[in-house]
Amino acid sequence: MVASMDTPETGEREAVVGAAIRLFSALSYDSTSMAQVAEAAGVDVATATHFFPTKRGLYLEVMTYAHRALAAAVEQPAREAQAGPPERSLAALHRFVDAYIDLCAEHPEIPALWTHRWMSDASDIDDLEEHSLQPLANEFVAGFTTLAEPAGTDPALLTYTIVWCIHGFTLSGTLDGTGRRVGMDDPELLRRFRAHMHEVLDRMVRLPD
Amino acid sequence: MVASMDTPETGEREAVVGAAIRLFSALSYDSTSMAQVAEAAGVDVATATHFFPTKRGLYLEVMTYAHRALAAAVEQPAREAQAGPPERSLAALHRFVDAYIDLCAEHPEIPALWTHRWMSDASDIDDLEEHSLQPLANEFVAGFTTLAEPAGTDPALLTYTIVWCIHGFTLSGTLDGTGRRVGMDDPELLRRFRAHMHEVLDRMVRLPD
Numbered sequence: 001m002v003a004s005m006d007t008p009e010t011g012e013r014e015a016v017v018g019a020a021i022r023l024f025s026a027l028s029y030d031s032t033s034m035a036q037v038a039e040a041a042g043v044d045v046a047t048a049t050h051f052f053p054t055k056r057g058l059y060l061e062v063m064t065y066a067h068r069a070l071a072a073a074v075e076q077p078a079r080e081a082q083a084g085p086p087e088r089s090l091a092a093l094h095r096f097v098d099a100y101i102d103l104c105a106e107h108p109e110i111p112a113l114w115t116h117r118w119m120s121d122a123s124d125i126d127d128l129e130e131h132s133l134q135p136l137a138n139e140f141v142a143g144f145t146t147l148a149e150p151a152g153t154d155p156a157l158l159t160y161t162i163v164w165c166i167h168g169f170t171l172s173g174t175l176d177g178t179g180r181r182v183g184m185d186d187p188e189l190l191r192r193f194r195a196h197m198h199e200v201l202d203r204m205v206r207l208p209d
Numbered sequence: 210m211v212a213s214m215d216t217p218e219t220g221e222r223e224a225v226v227g228a229a230i231r232l233f234s235a236l237s238y239d240s241t242s243m244a245q246v247a248e249a250a251g252v253d254v255a256t257a258t259h260f261f262p263t264k265r266g267l268y269l270e271v272m273t274y275a276h277r278a279l280a281a282a283v284e285q286p287a288r289e290a291q292a293g294p295p296e297r298s299l300a301a302l303h304r305f306v307d308a309y310i311d312l313c314a315e316h317p318e319i320p321a322l323w324t325h326r327w328m329s330d331a332s333d334i335d336d337l338e339e340h341s342l343q344p345l346a347n348e349f350v351a352g353f354t355t356l357a358e359p360a361g362t363d364p365a366l367l368t369y370t371i372v373w374c375i376h377g378f379t380l381s382g383t384l385d386g387t388g389r390r391v392g393m394d395d396p397e398l399l400r401r402f403r404a405h406m407h408e409v410l411d412r413m414v415r416l417p418d
Binding site: 026027028030031112115116118119120127129130131133134137138152153154156157158160161163164165167168169171172174175177178179180181192193195196199200203204206 | 324328329340362365366367377387388401413415
């Protein structure tokens, strides 16, 4: 049966996906069972497996959510950056950085899901990179290439630099001097981080003297 | 009893620590049991718990290993960078970057252990940051401050930028255009990554025009 919007069935399905997002991002896919997902969603296991007969299918749904959220936030500025002229491309890349930071601040589970994957989580599900992440990564890199290449900067590695830093800051924050981790939830540090990422971008796409 | 070097007992203890490093870095501390560590070390559980009565004690030993390896690799160039003059500080920071990359290329388990920790692994053991990581982080940041501050760059966030990128590259590499991950094991990509990190450093500590 196909569930229409706003039925109890839709609500249960959304609860299962929401619970899976929380558990896969907090504990990893490999460490989470369908029983734990069902319990966290407040449904019984039969209900959870009615929607998702396999944990693999549920994982693909969760990663599709992460992919769509990222694409919705930053694909547009990445495309605009490809069009030029240079000052408009740079403004678009600033929007890219800001939108990526805002997405991670609001949804830290998204970089967490990807970081678990970097740590070989769900490594038996190996076609995500090729079919979903690579095309998006290509858009990102193309956005940075317009300005990076004339500036003598490696476009792909500049793109990854931005991504690695935003993910790293979201997950680990920085040490505050007394050993306490502070991060996205500290408005002043977030402001400093955002300004720093803009500065990295500006300096890496500046033409050589 | 205190085990001396090169006794069978020393060998067994080292096997337990080595197995713990592999399992905690691959699976996380929270997902690993003492029984799994003993099995991977080729000893029985009684032998493992003879050396480490608690998994917590074993974790502290593993993180001490990670801390010492990092300090041995990069503390010296971080200190040299603090002394100046500027051109010698910059050369020392280049050595810092190279040594950090070399350490992670040879021991990818070290950034993996820290990344698990960023993902809230072993969060019940909460004094590592204060007593072990913060003093080392202070040395690193002080090394970058000498050149970053006059250049208008945030010294702490420049330090973290280097660390986040090296950890990110070690763990995830980059997508090769067809969805395959390539990283530290690709000599040409490693050369490009190293050159890129030097370029980031150089541009971020360059004086404003």
